[in-house]
Amino acid sequence: MPELIVTKDIDAPGLDTLEGYRQHGGYEALAKALQSQPDDLVEMIKKSGLRGRGGAGFPTGMKWSFLAKNDKTRYLCCNADESEPGTFKDRMLMEKNPHQLVEGVIITSYACRVSVAFIYVRGELALAGDQVERAVAEAYAAGYIGKNILGSGYNLDVIVHRGAGAYICGEESALMESLEGRRGYPRLKPPFPAAIGLYGGPTVINNAETLSTIPAIVKNGADWYASFGTEKSKGTRVFCLSGHVKKPGNYELPLGTPLRTLIYDEQYGGGILDDKQLKAIIPGGSSTFILGADKIDTPLDFEAIAAAGSMLGSGGVIVMNEDTCIVDAVLRMTEFYRDESCGKCTPCREGTYWLTEILHRIEHGDGRERDIDLLLDICDNISGKSFCPLGDAATSSITSSIKLFREEYEHHITHNRCMVGSRQFDVKPEVEAHSLQVGAR
C-alpha cells in the first residue's frame, strides 16, 4: 500500500474533532508555517509541484504568486462545491477530516496575506457543511483563527458559506458571484480572480482537496511531497472510482499509477462488476473525454491522460462495462449539462437543450441519418463560444463517444434499437412532437 497523504488516518475514530486531529499531528503545520515568511511558503508550494485538484490542474504555488500586488483587501475562496458527476472526494475529506481542510485554509491565507477566507460548501452536502462549520468554530475557540493567531500577530476571519443547488457555482467566477449574493453567472475572463476577484480584491481560489494537502507539505517539506508521483505530476491524488467495478470508492494513489491498477487491483477496484468486459472509462469526471478499453494501461497523471486523449479533471474515474449502451449513457450525461447550464450564454443554453433532444430521439429509436453530424455540428458551435467551460464540458462525452463508438449511434438510427441490450421501442417517445424544428434552427 503506497503512502497516504491527504487520506492519512482518515478512518481514525475522532479524527473529525479538534482533539482527535491534534492527536494525529493536527495544527503542527500551522505553527510551523507561522514561523516562516509568507513568500517562503509560496516558494515551498511551488517547489512541491502541487497542482490544483479541482479539475484544471494549475500549479498551486504559481497561482498564489500571481496575486496582484496592490493595497486592496485579498481574499481566499475554498471551492468545496463538489458536484462534477463521478466525483466524491471533497465530501469525504470534509465529513471525515474537516480540520485538515481548515488548517490548509489558514496556512494558505497566511501565505497569500489574506485576511478573510471563505469556504464555499455545496448546499446538498449538509453533513460536510456542518462538519466544516464545527471545525471552524473549534479553530476559532482554540485560537487558530481570529486575532493574533498563536501569538504571530496574524489575523484571519473564516466564513463558511453554503451553496444552494447550482453546479455552475463550482466554476470560480460563478462561485464569486454567488458569494457576492447574486445568481451564479460566470464572469468574463480576464480579468482573472488573482487580479480582480471577490469584491474586486485579488483572490485565490483553490479546491478543497488541494487545500487539504497543504498541511502535509508544510510539515514534511516540498521535496518529500515531490518524491511522489511523476516528474510533472507530483504527489498523490484521491481517485474517485465509480460505475461498473466490484469495489467502488475513494483511493489515494501516487500520480502516474496505471488505470489498470486502480480498476483491477484487489486493493482498489477489484475488477469489473460480474467479471464482464471493460468497455469505456471516463478518467476525470463527466466533463472529460471518454477513453476506450485499450487505454487501460495509461498512467493516471496529467500528461499521460492528456496524451491518451482526455483529461485527469477532478479525478472521478467512471467505469462502464460491455453491457452499457453508450448512447444512453451519453444522453444521461448531456441531460446533466442541459439542467445545469446557467442560461447566460446562448450557445450553451440552447446547444445543451438540442443535444439532449437529438440524443433522446436516437436512443429511443427515432433517430435520423444526419443526426450524428448534427450532434457534432452543435458541439462545434458550443465549444469555446461561452464565458465558462460548462458548454465545452457538455460536448466532451458526445464527440469522444462518436469517435470511439460511432457504430452504436448508427445502429440505433438504422435498426431503431440498441446494439448491446435487447431494448426495443414500441412506444414512440414524446420528443417527436417538439423535435421537428432542429434542422430549421
Add this chain to the structure above:
Amino acid sequence: MISEQAKQRMRDLASRYPVARSAVMPALYIAQQEEGYITQEALQAIAEAIGMTVDDVESVATFYTMYYQQPPGKKVIKVCTSISCYLRGCDKLVEHLEQRLGIKRSETTPDGNYTLMTTECLASCGTAPVLQVNNQFVEKVTLEMADTLVDEWDHELKTKLDLSC
C-alpha cells in the same frame, strides 16, 4: 411568519460579510427553515434585513434549486440520477418509488407527506445508487431498502400525526 429572531439572524449575517448582500443565500435558508419554502413575506423580510429590493432577492431565490418555490412534502426524497448512479440502477429505484408513493417525480403526495425528486450527482458515486431524504444520505439503496425506508417514514409520520391530535 418570519420571526423577529430570524430577522435578527439575517441582520447579523449581513454585518458579518464584507458586503451585506452576500448574506442573501444564508438568509434564504433561514427563511425556508421557518416557513418550509420561500414565501412572499420571506422575500420582503430578507430585502429589509439586507438592504436589497424584493425583486433582487427573488432573482437569487429562483436561481438555486434548493430554495423551494412551493411547499414541499414533509419528507423530500431526492434520488440521484447522474451517470454513476445510472450505471448502478437508479432508474429502477426511481420507478419503484414512484409506484410505491403513487406519484411521479417532481410531485408531492396529496396528503403532503412526500415529495419525490430526481437530482444531479450528489457526490456519493462510490455508494451508488444513492438518495437523500431531507438532506440525509441513504447509500447503496436496493429496492427492498427503499420499501423498508418508506415503511419507516410512514410509521414516523403517522406517530407524529397521532401525537399532534
